[in-house]
Amino acid sequence: MSEVSVFSDHICQLGEGPSYDPATDALFWFDIVNGRLLEKPVSGGALKIHELGQMASAIAIIDDQRQMIATETGLFVREVATGRMTLHTPIEADNPLTRSNDSRVHPCGALWTGTMGKKEEKGAGSIYWFFKGELRRLFSDITVSNSICFSPDGALAYYTDTATGLLMRIACDPTTGLPAGEPNVFVDHRSAKGYVDGSVVDRDGVLWNAVWGGKAVKAYSPDGTLLREVAMPVTQPSCPAFVGKNADRLAVTSAWSGKDEKQRQLDPQAGMTFLLDIDVNGRFEPRLLIA
Numbered sequence: 001m002s003e004v005s006v007f008s009d010h011i012c013q014l015g016e017g018p019s020y021d022p023a024t025d026a027l028f029w030f031d032i033v034n035g036r037l038l039e040k041p042v043s044g045g046a047l048k049i050h051e052l053g054q055m056a057s058a059i060a061i062i063d064d065q066r067q068m069i070a071t072e073t074g075l076f077v078r079e080v081a082t083g084r085m086t087l088h089t090p091i092e093a094d095n096p097l098t099r100s101n102d103s104r105v106h107p108c109g110a111l112w113t114g115t116m117g118k119k120e121e122k123g124a125g126s127i128y129w130f131f132k133g134e135l136r137r138l139f140s141d142i143t144v145s146n147s148i149c150f151s152p153d154g155a156l157a158y159y160t161d162t163a164t165g166l167l168m169r170i171a172c173d174p175t176t177g178l179p180a181g182e183p184n185v186f187v188d189h190r191s192a193k194g195y196v197d198g199s200v201v202d203r204d205g206v207l208w209n210a211v212w213g214g215k216a217v218k219a220y221s222p223d224g225t226l227l228r229e230v231a232m233p234v235t236q237p238s239c240p241a242f243v244g245k246n247a248d249r250l251a252v253t254s255a256w257s258g259k260d261e262k263q264r265q266l267d268p269q270a271g272m273t274f275l276l277d278i279d280v281n282g283r284f285e286p287r288l289l290i291a
Contacts (some may be wrong), residue, residue, distance in 0.1 A: 114127055132289050203282065
C-alpha cells in the first residue's frame with residue numbers, strides 16, 4: 001500500500017463527507033456522530049477541529065466567506081471567518097430520529113443531500129434537491145443515503161441506498177440538477193465484499209467508490225466496468241474526495257463506528273483519513289447557488 005499514506009491520524013468515530021477547497025488548499029471532513037468539522041491544509045499544516053454542537057455530515061462552498069453545512073436539522077450557512085452557523089433551510093428538523101448523510105453539489109450549483117435514521121432504521125431517510133432556496137424530496141424510503149455524485153456535464157446522477165447493495169444511475173437536467181428519467185442499476189455490488197459508500201466522479205466520468213467493510217476504493221468506467229481496486233489499510237473507508245492544486249490525488253475518510261474493542265485493535269487506523277497517490281483526473285466541487 002505504498003500509494004496510500006495517512007493524511008490525518010486524528011481518529012473519527014464516523015469520518016465522512018470530505019470536500020476540498022482549492023482556494024485555501026484545505027480539506028474539510030466530519031466526525032458525524034460527535035458533531036465535529038475537521039479542517040487541514042493538504043500541502044501541510046495543523047489540524048483544526050470545529051465543534052458544531054450537532055451531527056453534521058457534508059459541506060459545500062457558497063463563496064469565499066460562506067459554506068453550507070448539512071446537519072441533522074437542515075442546511076446551515078457557516079461563516080468561514082467566525083464559524084457562526086445560521087439555519088438556512090430546515091430538513092427533517094422535526095424528526096429527531098434522522099440526520100443528514102451523503103451530499104454533493106451538481107455542476108449547475110444545485111445540492112443533492114441525503115438523510116438516514118440515526119440507528120439506520122429501515123426506510124427512514126430521503127434524498128433531497130436544493131437549488132436557489134428551493135427544496136424538493138427526490139427519493140424516499142431510503143435506509144442509508146450514499147454515493148451521491150454527478151457526471152462532469154451534469155447529465156447523470158448517481159446514488160445508492162447502501163442497504164440495497166445497488167449503485168443507481170439516473171439521467172439529469174444539466175441546467176437544474178433535477179432527475180430527467182427513471183433510475184437504473186449502474187453497479188450491482190450485492191455479491192461483492194462490503195457495501196457501496198461515498199463516491200465521486202472524475203473528469204473522465206470514472207466513478208471512485210469507497211467500499212465500507214471491503215477495505216478498498218473501487219473505480220468504475222462510465223459503463224459500470226470495474227477498472228481498478230485500491231486496497232485500503234482500514235476495513236471501513238467511507239468517502240473519497242479529489243484534492244491538491246490539480247485535483248490529481250484522492251483523500252479518503254474512514255470510521256471505527258460499529259466495532260467493539262477487539263475489532264478496533266485489529267483495525268488500529270480505523271477513523272483516520274488517508275491520501276491516495278494514484279493517477280486520477282479529478283475535478284473541484286462546484287460552488288453552491290443559494291439564491
